Structure formats: C-alpha cells, structure tokens
Amino acid sequence: MINFNIPPYVGKELDYIKKAVENKKICGDGEFTKKCDAWMEERFHAQKVLLTTSGTTALEMAMLLSGLQPGDEVILPSYTFSSTATSAVLTGAKLVFVDIRPDTMNIDESKIEDAITDRTKVIVAVHYAGVACEMDTIMDIARRHHLIVIEDAAQGVMSTYKGRSLGTIGDFGCYSFHETKNYSMGEGGAIVINHPEDNEPAEILREKGTNRAKFFRGQVDKYTWVSYGSSYLPSDMNAAYLWAQLEEADKINENRLASWQRYNDAFAGMGELGLPIIPDGCKHNAHMYYVKLKDLEERTAFIAYLKEHGVQSTFHYIPLHSSPAGKKFGRFHGEDVYTTSESNRLTRLPMYYGLTKEDQDKVIQTVKDFFEQ
Numbered sequence: 268m269i270n271f272n273i274p275p276y277v278g279k280e281l282d283y284i285k286k287a288v289e290n291k292k293i294c295g296d297g298e299f300t301k302k303c304d305a306w307m308e309e310r311f312h313a314q315k316v317l318l319t320t321s322g323t324t325a326l327e328m329a330m331l332l333s334g335l336q337p338g339d340e341v342i343l344p345s346y347t348f349s350s351t352a353t354s355a356v357l358t359g360a361k362l363v364f365v366d367i368r369p370d371t372m373n374i375d376e377s378k379i380e381d382a383i384t385d386r387t388k389v390i391v392a393v394h395y396a397g398v399a400c401e402m403d404t405i406m407d408i409a410r411r412h413h414l415i416v417i418e419d420a421a422q423g424v425m426s427t428y429k430g431r432s433l434g435t436i437g438d439f440g441c442y443s444f445h446e447t448k449n450y451s452m453g454e455g456g457a458i459v460i461n462h463p464e465d466n467e468p469a470e471i472l473r474e475k476g477t478n479r480a481k482f483f484r485g486q487v488d489k490y491t492w493v494s495y496g497s498s499y500l501p502s503d504m505n506a507a508y509l510w511a512q513l514e515e516a517d518k519i520n521e522n523r524l525a526s527w528q529r530y531n532d533a534f535a536g537m538g539e540l541g542l543p544i545i546p547d548g549c550k551h552n553a554h555m556y557y558v559k560l561k562d563l564e565e566r567t568a569f570i571a572y573l574k575e576h577g578v579q580s581t582f583h584y585i586p587l588h589s590s591p592a593g594k595k596f597g598r599f600h601g602e603d604v605y606t607t608s609e610s611n612r613l614t615r616l617p618m619y620y621g622l623t624k625e626d627q628d629k630v631i632q633t634v635k636d637f638f639e640q
C-alpha cells in the first residue's frame with residue numbers, strides 16, 4: 268500500500284532530542300524551542316513567533332488574544348478543520364460561516380462583507396492546502412470594519428502571498444507541526460504575533476498566566492500569577508525534532524514541490540479531473556495534491572478503486588455547518604454554492620517528503636486506469 272502520508276524525518280532528529288536530554292532542560296523554552304522561534308522570525312520576517320503544543324492551541328491563543336467575548340461573532344469558512352471553529356467556540360463566540368471559492372477552496376473574500384454585523388470581531392482566513400487567501404481584500408475589509416484577522420496557516424508554513432509569508436499578514440498567524448504537516452514535531456504548532464503589544468500577553472497566556480518568561484529574561488526578580496492562561500508551551504524534545512527539519516526546510520519544500528509538479532504535469536491533459544489552481548502572487552508549499560472528481564458518487568468509487576489497487580487516498584472536512592457542533596454554534600451566511608458541492612468532489616493523493624518516483628508513478632497510473640476501466 269502506498270501511504271497517504273509518512274511523517275517527515277530528515278536524519279538528525281534523534282541526535283537533537285538526545286542533545287535536549289543532555290542539556291537537562293526537556294521542558295519548554297530550552298535551546299531548541301528558542302532556535303525554532305528565532306528561525307521562523309528571521310525566515311518569515313515575523314515580529315514574534317512562539318512554539319505551541321499544536322496548531323489548535325495556537326488558534327486558541329489567537330482567539331483569546333483577540334479579546335473575543337461570549338456572543339461576539341467570528342467569520343470563517345465552513346470548509347475547514349474543526350480546530351478553526353472550536354478555538355473560537357471556547358471563548359463563547361458564535362460562528363458565521365461564509366462560502367468558499369471553487370478555485371482555491373478558500374473563503375470567498377467577496378462574500379465576507381455582507382456577513383459582518385455589529386457583533387463581528389474576527390475574520391479567520393484559512394489558507395487551504397498552503398495556498399493563500401486573497402489577503403489584500405480581506406485586510407482591507409478588516410481595517411475598514413475594525414476587525415481582527417487570524418490566519419489559520421496550519422497548512423501554510425513556507426508559503427507566501429505577494430512575497431509575504433503566510434501567518435505574517437493578519438494580526439495573528441497559526442502554524443501546525445502535526446505529523447501530517449510539511450514540518451513536524453509530532454504534535455505541535457506556533458503562533459505568529461504581528462503586533463509587539465501582544466507579545467507579553469501571549470507569553471503570559473502560554474505560561475499558565477504567569478510572567479515566567481519575563482523572570483527568565485531577568486526583567487522581574489520573581490514570577491507570579493498575573494492573568495488568565497493555560498499551558499501552551501511544548502517540550503524542548505519535540506522542538507528538537509522540529510529543529511532538524513527547519514534546518515532542511517528548503518530541501519523538504521523543494522522535494523514536495525517537485526512531487527506536486529509531477530502530479531500536475533501527469534494529469535494536465537485529463538478533462539475528467541479538476542486540478543488545483545494557484546492564483547497569481549501565491550507561492551505554495553505543496554502541502555497537498557488534490558484532484559476533483561465529477562461528484563460524490565464518482566469520488567467514492569475513485570477512492571475505493573485506488574485502495575483496491577494499493578493506493579491510500581483521502582477526502583476530508585465534512586463542511587462544519589452541516590456537522591452537529593457546527594449547527595449548534597454557528598450559522599451559514601448566504602448561499603452554500605460551493606462549500607458542499609466542491610468538498611464532495613475533492614480527493615487528496617499521497618504526498619509527503621521523500622515520496623519516490625516509482626510510488627508516484629504507480630499512483631498516477633492507477634488514477635489513469637480508473638478512468639479507462
């Protein structure tokens with residue numbers, strides 16, 4: 268069976284984990300946590316980056332730092348992972364789902380403004396497949412209505428929009444380093460903080476409501492409980508695993524992009540398949556390669572055929588507005604023109620660092636065979 272995903276491993280991960288153990292500092296904010304934060308700040312030109320225990324908790328931090336109160340509204344696409352929504356729901360906010368664009372599967376920026384009410388506080392831009400949302404328009408709407416923009420860039424590490432790294436364009440950005448992502452630490456993530464005034468509240472929130480970060484920098488002589496908080500700081504052993512991959516970030520990115528391009532070239536002439544579209548100005552990170560079938564029925568047969576012939580593929584995201592929790596905590600604004608119909612067509616093919624040409628050829632051939640049978 269050709270796996271849909273194999274977690275990234277470049278070779279030095281175990282050496283670095285050993286080093287973290289030898290440092291006698293395996294909790295958070297040790298050598299490797301700091302190295303990862305600094306690397307991302309420099310590489311992405313980010314004001315501040317803090318590793319977190321997951322992409323989900325990075326989103327939770329961003330929602331809390333946005334000051335959401337019960338009854339406030341958060342605008343987001345329905346075609347996304349549950350964490351985009353549940354992080355907002357934890358604050359007591361209500362969800363307002365907006366339709367997606369069929370070309371990128373991202374929120375349709377032209378439908379956001381109509382969904383704004385006097386309770387709206389946050390817009391979440393989910394960069395699906397590491398392909399950027401139309402950020403100029405989204406930022407313009409947000410500024411005119413005094414709204415906060417959170418970029419769910421869980422899938423968008425190393426992607427850019429008009430030359431700017433995803434995560435650094437809105438007010439907050441959230442990355443995931445789950446094992447299914449391009450760079451991994453098992454479970455983990457990071458929050459990108461784009462305004463300096465949010466740095467200290469973020470450090471406090473991440474460190475159980477204490478000013479411990481300030482204490483370690485020698486800025487206060489003892490640390491104490493100063494605000495609400497939680498435990499969002501990952502172990503330095505996990506950061507050590509990630510550090511090995513950040514050192515090889517370009518190599519991983521190029522390898523994935525090459526696999527993505529091979530799929531795209533192989534399927535280019537096939538009218539039966541819808542292929543991903545990358546808008547001008549967007550540089551993606553080959554987080555995934557998906558194809559779109561005619562409809563749900565054809566997709567079901569397609570996935571079953573691939574499985575029967577040794578290829579693991581997957582669909583995902585039952586639109587949140589049709590899920591039990593989505594109905595309870597949110598509403599869909601406007602018409603669902605593309606969210607349900609396009610999500611029913613989409614299938615993700617095997618894509619991971621180190622996918623061999625032989626395996627990829629087998630996937631490509633099996634896809635072609637499906638249409639010839």
Ligand SMILES: Cc1ncc(COP(=O)(O)O)c(C=O)c1O
Nearest residue numbers: 321322323348350421443444445
């Ligand atoms: C769009 C999106 N948001 C949030 C998350 C949550 O990230 P994590 O699994 O690291 O909590 C994911 C990852 O699965 C995701 O794809």
